[in-house]
Amino acid sequence: MSDGVERPEVFVDISSDIAELGLADDAGMVDGRSRLRSLGEQTLLTGAVVLVFALIWELLSRWDPSFWPAIILSRPTEIIPAFGEALTTGFVWENFWVTFQETMIGFAIGAGGGFLLGTYVALSRVFRKAFYPVVVLFQSTPRVALAPIFISWFGFGMTSKFALAATICFFPVLVNTISGLTLIDENAGLLMRSLKATRWQTFRQLRLPSAIPTVFAGLKAALTFALIGAIVGELTASNEGAGHLIETAAFQFRMDDVFAYLLMLALIGLTLFLFAQYLERKLVFWHVET
């Protein structure tokens, strides 16, 4: 299906990489028991790598403290108590809750809008040709650069943050929806035509189900992007949220807190991703990785 228009790059699924990282449970076709054992081994191995890395970090900072001052890089033994303290502080939770809301609202608007517009674009031939160059243009613009504009439009509060998150995660879903709905198996298309299927039947029975794996890859990318958008918005200008906490702590040279917050963000990002992956498994159970 060549339209003579350059296609923007599709966001590929990174879950196979995640599987190699040992975070997924079906890295291979193995029976239940050995899968469980290999999952245990992988977790153990990952834990060991993290531990060794932290140990080297700790030893280096103690070996030459003047080269590794605490105001630049905290030690693991300082970060872990800071992390524990952050987890038990209501104030920290309130700020992370703000970031989480910004992320989820931004994701819902951006991904929802991307899917709807993508569906419309994919189904309308004329619109697709007219629209693609615009998508390519936006695709190559670093959208986090819009942060100052959104701050001036929507103010310091949450609105500017979820607007930025929505803008960033709109595109992967849009692009993947278009390509998922457009690039269908040629023979399957011929089969539907030979059965005289209506446009709606072809959409419902063939295009939509075959697009779901591609759409999901876009959704997973978008989820991470939404979090990035919220944080970048907060770093640009805000008076609440995780990004605000990080900036304040860094400004006061409280590096142990900065790293503790980063660790929390990483865990939130990972949780969101694993949740999306779980949903995908349930919905796209029939999909075979190629």
Add this chain to the structure above:
Amino acid sequence: MDSEESRQSGAGAALEIDGVSHVFSKRGDRLIALAKVSLEARRGEFLSLVGPSGCGKSTLLKIIAGLLAPTGGTVRFEGTIIDGPHDQIGLMFQTPTLFPWRTTVRNITLPLEIRQEPPDGWDERISEVMKLVKLEGFEDHYPRELSGGMQQRVALSRLLVSDPHLMLLDEPFGALDEFTREHLNTELARISEHTNQTTIFVTHNIAESVFLSDRVAVMGSRPGRILDVVDVPLPRPRTPAMRRDRAYSETVYQIRETLDIA
């Protein structure tokens, strides 16, 4: 589509291909895929199109299916000029083209769902077809849980369930290993003798075309054309033992000779 004179045809011929040509043009280059091909298939006949790649056999099949408009000539099916997909014409491809999110049964019912046929008689038809194609016990399997041969059985069932008058098979077993292919050919011979539908079978495998067909149309390439139409002097029902028959070998030899000379 030029001639529109008589919509009724001569007796016996289910399918009449009359001077069909097809030219693909791409950026000024013209490729003659089919040059004035004429051929008839009798009602209930099993007719193979055999030839090397690029001889236009798959293009001809798409034209018969009404999925491609020929640049010249006409195709008549049961007296009607084909100008689009037809309810009584069914297709099967080299790839199973099953929907991976549907179980065996749900893949088979696809044509019935698309045509919105009343679901009263579905169960009987499905179990009848599954028995004929020997798929019983695999009703709730997903395509990925089936072997390539089994997947093609599902594809064949999906074709048979709507009981088309004309079946178009485009190298249906071309992607399978030799033993599975032979086995499925024996099965297909049995099924086609049972249903007695008119069948057009496209292949580049001479032996399989002889084993299955009543007649074999031998095609040559550049441009795609029919070199010869060969009668297969084997009785029905076809049995695996006929692959050692003298008449079988001689027909294979004759077709190979035609292809070599061209």
